Amino acid sequence: DAGVTQSPTHLIKTRGQHVTLRCSPISGHKSVSWYQQVLGQGPQFIFQYYEKEERGRGNFPDRFSARQFPNYSSELNVNALLLGDSALYLCASSLPPNLYSNTGELFFGEGSRLTVL
């Protein structure tokens, strides 16, 4: 079975541009989360979507937005890029949260490495 797939794997943008990153979850997974990992740091939570609705949002500016499609794939959009947005953007999918726990095992993709010049 295919794991979490992300595209593009690498991209270079200039300040002020816009970027769209894409993620396809593992088949059967309905929840997708996005994380930003700056070099030398741990991943930071950006968004979680479940059944096309936003379920959680981290401490990121409104320049960051996301959506989930009926097939459970997801896009992360970043507007007005800054140098500080250069990072590895990781997508993770999981089975839906259950009644007793919101926390299940997350399966991560290999990420999209964004460089902003």
Place this chain on the structure above:
Amino acid sequence: AQKVTQAQTEISVVEKEDVTLDCVYETRDTTYYLFWYKQPPSGELVFLIRRNSFDEQNEISGRYSWNFQKSTSSFNFTITASQVVDSAVYFCALSEARQAGTALIFGKGTTLSVSS
């Protein structure tokens, strides 16, 4: 506030040595989950273990073992007889079960280098 601290930035060992990666966490919740992930150079985070706050039993999986101690808010990870393939960045993470969504709070990671 939630926080995960991995005080060891880098560790270097020689093959077959045992190595322990430390993780200390902070949370106000009584119900929470702790995780360890491995990140090889490819970038993908590989799940190693999840532990809930009510289960303090230590766990062993092959060469890997985990020591969870609520009294010291620690969740340490030991690799026995390390191998070159264990070289990676290891992250400890925390999630509070009451929060909507599955947001994980990660530590800054410990880079483990195992030489032959």
